[in-house]
Structure formats: structure tokens, C-alpha cells
Amino acid sequence: MIDKKYIGTKLTPFSIVVEKQQLQSFARATGQSDPVYLDENAARAAGHRSLPVPPTYLFCLEMGSPNPQEIYELLGIDYARVLHGEQHFVYHHPVFAGAALSFAPVIADLYAKKDGALEFVVWKTRVEAEEGLHVADLKTVMVVRHEQAARPS
Amino acid sequence: MKIRRFDELQVGDALPELVTPPVTRHTLGLYAGASGDYNPMHIDSDFARQAGMQDVFAHGMLSMAYLGRVLTDWFEPSAIRSYSVRFLAITHVGDQVCCHATVAEKFLDQGEQRILLHLTAGNQAGDIKLTGQAAIALA
Numbered sequence: 683m684i685d686k687k688y689i690g691t692k693l694t695p696f697s698i699v700v701e702k703q704q705l706q707s708f709a710r711a712t713g714q715s716d717p718v719y720l721d722e723n724a725a726r727a728a729g730h731r732s733l734p735v736p737p738t739y740l741f742c743l744e745m746g747s748p749n750p751q752e753i754y755e756l757l758g759i760d761y762a763r764v765l766h767g768e769q770h771f772v773y774h775h776p777v778f779a780g781a782a783l784s785f786a787p788v789i790a791d792l793y794a795k796k797d798g799a800l801e802f803v804v805w806k807t808r809v810e811a812e813e814g815l816h817v818a819d820l821k822t823v824m825v826v827r828h829e830q831a832a833r834p835s
Numbered sequence: 836m837k838i839r840r841f842d843e844l845q846v847g848d849a850l851p852e853l854v855t856p857p858v859t860r861h862t863l864g865l866y867a868g869a870s871g872d873y874n875p876m877h878i879d880s881d882f883a884r885q886a887g888m889q890d891v892f893a894h895g896m897l898s899m900a901y902l903g904r905v906l907t908d909w910f911e912p913s914a915i916r917s918y919s920v921r922f923l924a925i926t927h928v929g930d931q932v933c934c935h936a937t938v939a940e941k942f943l944d945q946g947e948q949r950i951l952l953h954l955t956a957g958n959q960a961g962d963i964k965l966t967g968q969a970a971i972a973l974a
Contacts (some may be wrong), residue, residue, distance in 0.1 A: 705871070711862075711869035712900040713855055716907060734912040736905040737969075741896055745871040762876065762886040766895040770919040776912050 684757050684792050684801050684826075693753055693787040693805070698746045702779040705733045708742065722779070732779040740771060740818055744785055751788065753805060760824055765800065768823035775817045780803055782816070784810045788829070801826040841948040843936050850952075853905050853934040854959075858893050860928060866897045871963040872965050877947050891927035902934045902956045909936075910971050916949060920956075920967030930958040938969070947972045 697825035702722065709719040718734065727731050744750075753760050777783065791804035807820040838929060863877050872894055875882035883891045899920050906915055926932060933956065940951040949970050956965040 686842070694840075707869040708900075711865040712897065712904065714904060714907070715867065719907065728910050730912070736900070736912070737918045738896055738900045738905055739917055740869040742872065750871075762882070768921045769899060770917070772917045773915055790850070833952075 683796065685797060686792050688789050689787045689792055690697060695784060695786040696747050696786045697782060698743050699782065700777060700779050700781045701741065705735065705779050708736065708739055709827055730778060735777040737771060740820055741769060744820065745781060747785065753755055753803065755805065765825045765827060767825040770821040771780060772819045777811065777813060777817050781811050799818045799828050801828065837911055838935060843940065844950055846938050846941060848889050848938045850905055850909055851935040855901050855932040857929050857931050858926060860891065863891060863893060868895055870894065870896060872896065877964050890921055890928060892928065897923040898932050901932045902954055902967065905934050905936045906969055915970050916970040916972055918964045918969040922965055924962060924964045926958065926964050933957050933959065
């Protein structure tokens with residue numbers, strides 16, 4: 683069982699710059715055809731400062747942490763047993779290529795279901811841009827499977 | 836053309852379906868590199884089998900990104916106020932991702948006119964893999 687004493691624990695905060703080329707790779711890898719997400723000139727012509735960050739990309743930036751395994755190491759979780767349960771984003775200001783973002787993740791909840799066969803790890807991350815502008819909040823729910831993996835039918 | 840006006844959408848309206856090509860191992864490799872999610876469960880079949888799965892399977896966040904394209908196809912990036920999903924089932928190699936959005940509510944929040952979209956992503960057989968919602972601000 684994961685020790686509930688870790689609820690409220692702050693993970694190591696970090697900063698990361700949104701790179702234009704990585705946004706282009708992400709747009710291509712997700713089948714994005716809108717030139718606003720691929721071509722900076724098209725983005726500017728549409729009135730954007732640069733390439734906009736697409737809705738789920740903040741999660742990828744959070745994976746750009748110096749140690750994305752930190753939470754699993756801290757809680758003693760085997761990453762091979764982890765499945766993504768839920769993902770939530772709230773957007774306060776749009777973010778564009780070139781922004782320097784700060785991520786501050788906090789373990790928000792830890793609980794079990796099905797007599798401990800499934801454990802849930804919830805963390806919330808406040809994202810700020812330059813000068814502390816609060817641009818977004820993320821909430822992630824990961825599920826740790828302790829039972830035998832269900833065979834997909 | 837993007838939808839900009841609150842009166843362009845009514846409760847019950849559905850946005851056009853978005854259907855992806857079948858997910859391939861190449862798709863997953865590209866997504867791993869572009870997203871920075873190198874979890875071997877999605878790109879290394881040996882690892883996936885040792886973990887008790889039949890094979891590699893798609894990143895949940897790849898499906899969420901596809902479903903997010905319904906939002907970016909129809910709305911300005913600055914209009915999207917929130918976006919959430921629950922991952923209900925695994926998307927397998929060979930699955931297409933079929934994305935649907937329906938207007939569930941029109942409401943006022945923080946002085947803005949907003950719509951709430953109910954979202955689903957399923958496979959070509961109609962098995963629902965993700966459910967979610969998004970709030971969009973419209974003028």
C-alpha cells in the first residue's frame with residue numbers, strides 16, 4: 683500500500699522552455715493539419731505570437747522534468763504497473779512557442795479501490811509563465827494495477 | 836473556419852466526427868519521440884508482454900491529443916478554458932480513433948458565455964475508450 687503520508691508532498695519544481703521544433707514534431711505526430719500549429723508564419727498571420735501550444739502539450743512539457751520518474755521512485759511504484767486514469771487541464775492564458783514555463787507539482791491524493799487491487803495516485807501541477815503569470819493547472823490520475831493484468835478481450 | 840459566436844451552437848449539436856488512420860507501431864514511435872513519453876509499454880513489445888499485456892498499446896495521451904484536435908479544428912486556442920478525459924479502455928495497434936463532440940450545455944461563467952462539450956473517443960467497432968469534456972468561451 684502506498685503511504686498516505688505523502689499526500690501534500692511537493693515534487694521538485696522545474697522550468698522548461700516551449701521549443702518551436704518540438705511543437706512541430708508533436709503536431710505532426712498527432713496528425714495535426716492546421717498550419718497554425720505547424721508553421722510560424724501561418725500562426726502569426728492568424729494573430730498568434732508564435733505557434734500555439736495545443737491542448738494536451740502541457741502534459742508533455744511536464745514529462746520534460748529532470749526526473750519524470752520522481753513520483754514513482756518516491757512512492758515505490760513499479761512503473762510497468764501504471765496506467766493513466768484521468769487527465770485534466772484548466773487554461774487561464776494561452777501559451778506559445780518561446781514561453782518559459784515553471785511547473786510546481788504536488789501530490790494531491792492517494793487512495794485504493796477493489797480491496798487494494800488498484801491504487802490511485804493523483805497530482806496537481808500549477809503552471810506559470812514569466813513573471814508568475816498563472817497560465818494553467820493540470821491534474822493527473824494514475825492507476826497502479828496490483829492484480830494480474832486483465833486480458834483484453 | 837473556426838466557430839467564434841455563442842449563437843452558432845445549440846445544446847445537442849454535434850461537431851463533425853474526426854476519424855484517425857489505424858494506429859501503427861510507427862505512430863507510437865513518433866508520438867513517443869514528440870511527446871517525450873518514452874514508457875516502453877508503448878514501444879517495446881517484449882516489455883509489454885513481460886508486464887502482462889498482449890502487445891504494445893497506444894498512449895492514452897495520444898488519443899487525448901486526437902480528441903483535442905476536434906477542439907483545435909473548430910475553436911481558437913485562446914477560447915479553450917478546460918479539457919478533461921477519463922481513460923476507460925486501451926487503444927490497440929490497428930485501432931482507429933473515432934472522436935465525437937456534442938454541445939451539452941450553454942452557460943455563463945466568470946462573465947463569459949461558454950459551452951460545455953461532451954467528448955468521446957472510441958475505436959472503429961464503437962467501443963468507447965475515452966470520455967471527457969471541454970469548456971469553450973465564445974463571443
